Amino acid sequence: MRADLAPAGAQLWPKDSWYVACTSAEVTDQALGRTICNERMVFFRGKDGTVCALEDFCPHRGAPLSLGFVRGGQLVCGYHGLVTDCHGKVASMPGQRVGGFPKTRHFPTIERYGFIWVWPGRADASNPAALHHLEWAESADWAYGGGYYHIACDYRLMVDNLMDLTHETYVHASSIGQKEIDEAPVKTHATDREVVTSRFMDAVSAPPFWQMALRGAGLPEDAPVDRWQICRFTLPSHVMIEVGVALQGRGGYEADDALKASAIVVDFITPETETSHHYFWGMARRFATEDEMLTDTIREGQGRIFAEDLDMLEQQQANLTRYPDRRLLKLNIDAGGVRSRMMIERAIAAEITPI
Template sequence: MSKDIRNLWYVAALSTEIADGPVGRRICSLPVVLYRERSGAVAALFDRCPHRFVPLSRGRCEGDRLVCGYHGLAYDGAGKCVANPQGTVTRSLDVRSFPVEERHGLVWIWMGDPALRDTVAIPDFSLLDRPAMRPQYGYMWTAAHFELMTDNIMDLSHIEFLHADTLGTEKIRDAKVQARVEGETVYSGRTVHDEILPPFLEGSFQTGGRPVTRSLSVRWNAPALMLLTVGVDPAGPEKAPRETFNMHFITPETSTTCHYFWAATRPYGPDDPEWDRRLREGLERAFRTEDKPMIEAQQLVTGEADLLDLKPALFRGDGAAIHARRILTQLRRAEEEA
């Protein structure tokens, strides 16, 4: 299975997850604990106490300190041990800290060399900062390699079959498919004409059951940060085009598991909690009961092998996913050589 790339920004958590106590999470096979200091800033430390190797995430927060729940060693946000109830404080008790940025309702972590971090390298998801977008967030742990989840978003031909009752129709197979690469960003797109949307999407876009032109466009940045734009034209009684912007952030946990964070927007319609609830329930149903079981079953079949090493049959819709995998391969080689 492909090696993780450390010198990249990964989503470690939703901002709302880091509240009153420490949160443990394994990222790129390393245990990490996240917690908030009194200032509100998020700190991230190696989640293993150097005394008995218990997870620091099983401890508690005291002001700016994270206190081990086993023998009371206390740490600041930089990983420096600042208190030892059992004796003296020495440098051998310090733990590694990880650079963290909080943007767009998400906590980002840099798993590699701190000297190489570049905050500009975090792609633009500022749409989530606009209240008019009514963003909703979610998280789903998945027993699959993160690149399998990436393939799932980059090639949306599967929605005709896997999401037949929620997101897809037979018209998807007739879509004009495009894929292109600009630098280290991959774009994929498909356009469907004269489509009657399934009930869930019809209720979301309020098409009145009329035929529409639907476009699905994905922007990908390494390691697995994707912006999916869905446009419907015409939509609603006013026949005005409508767009939703949905984000998918997939972070490797181990070689066969990943963290799947998502965000959905609704930049139109009334400020109605019931509408938002239906949208969220529909998306979670598609993610949890349709995507997740299929990708996890795929992982069981492919095992530790890299998908491309198994020489899969390739279709026209696979181009964008292949581009993304090749960029990741180039980044891995560059990191190894460095």
């Protein structure tokens, strides 16, 4: 059986984990329906503004609760008016006594860093302390801009994509790709907490995206630079990529902030189904942090870059679905993705057969 396939009904993602479900801005005064890890959920704000997540299923006739509306911090089913509170308890229904109605499943949530995080696994196992700390999201020393794509492919294909950046030379030739990416050696190592792949390129020309970043940082865009890419995978499916360029010979990755344009490419990859996922992308940077126009320019540039990935990954998924028995090659450049998948598989196994 091919490594990216699993028996029908097999668990493909860790469930006892925090996933980005949506941005805070997406949950306003309306209900939001979204599928996370094959669980259909509805998100809405309770009376105190806290974001609640319930199974998107009305206990009366099975209608999606996301087709209803929010009234006074409670969710009203759009079919027959059944009212549910933030904890899934039926509060009322026109002409009915609701004391014996079953509760709707409730999913733990956290609102932090501008995102709504949801725990699709065992509610009693949820641990707010397990949520990743994101320094860039809390510090005035950083600026952030990002976006969202829905992508019709297995979420693990996106992990593979981000942990092996050699594809940039070909998929992103007009923006961030350059031949030196192929030529520079890549190193991979893993700990219990993360998988890291890194590549350093000295004395190279900055590609178009990084020329723009150098201008934004007040540095000469045509100067030779030292460039780096450090990809960090952490469970359940997040990838943070330290990227940047520094004026050649001035310290590279360790260079003073005044001599480089550096950033973290933020990738939150949330499984939807076996062949689709939610992709929350962005860039946190430490240069020209007050320049909102630069934030918009970078966001637009990233959006175009990730749209190229989207097209490639969706067509890759279509091919893999069309030829399920084809064996795939594993090369040295695939080490980061392979090690990341191994970490995912260990996490799933621990949930299925806990110690």
